Amino acid sequence: MCLFCKIVAGEIPSTKVYEDETVLAFRDIAPMAPTHILVIPKAHIPSVDGITAENSAVVAHIFEIIPAIAAQEHLVGGYRVVSNCGPDAGQTVNHLHFHILGGAELSTQMA
Numbered sequence: 001m002c003l004f005c006k007i008v009a010g011e012i013p014s015t016k017v018y019e020d021e022t023v024l025a026f027r028d029i030a031p032m033a034p035t036h037i038l039v040i041p042k043a044h045i046p047s048v049d050g051i052t053a054e055n056s057a058v059v060a061h062i063f064e065i066i067p068a069i070a071a072q073e074h075l076v077g078g079y080r081v082v083s084n085c086g087p088d089a090g091q092t093v094n095h096l097h098f099h100i101l102g103g104a105e106l107s108t109q110m111a
């Protein structure tokens with residue numbers, strides 16, 4: 001089981017900020033901004049490359065949830081949503097996840 005599947009299963013602890021039947025959001029263990037949250041599908045999808053017509057409904061759902069999390073976290077000044085896909089992007093956990101970064105003015109450098 002991958003790291004994030006273990007978090008979904010409750011085998012590894014996490015600080016949850018949102019959960020429903022198909023989606024989990026929790027605080028990143030090594031925050032890169034004052035607010036740094038990871039939003040994941042509970043089902044294992046390896047990365048953005050693994051999104052298909054069969055599983056993309058959960059991705060749409062994640063993008064409905066993200067603004068609600070941002071509001072809950074009072075990210076009134078805005079926020080950034082990032083998904084690293086593959087080695088060139090520095091993906092370290094091979095379970096699809098979307099970073100929500102905010103709580104301060106972020107770097108203008110995206111790459």
Ligand code: AMP
Pocket residue numbers: 003012014027028029030031038083084090091092093094
């Ligand atoms: P990425 O590098 O885009 O694959 O993002 C993986 C993220 O998972 C990194 O920002 C890590 O800090 C974060 N991470 C790794 N292990 C944990 C964990 N046990 N709980 C919360 N976040 C984690």
Ligand code: ZN
Pocket residue numbers: 001002003004005006043044045094095
């Ligand atoms: Zn997984």
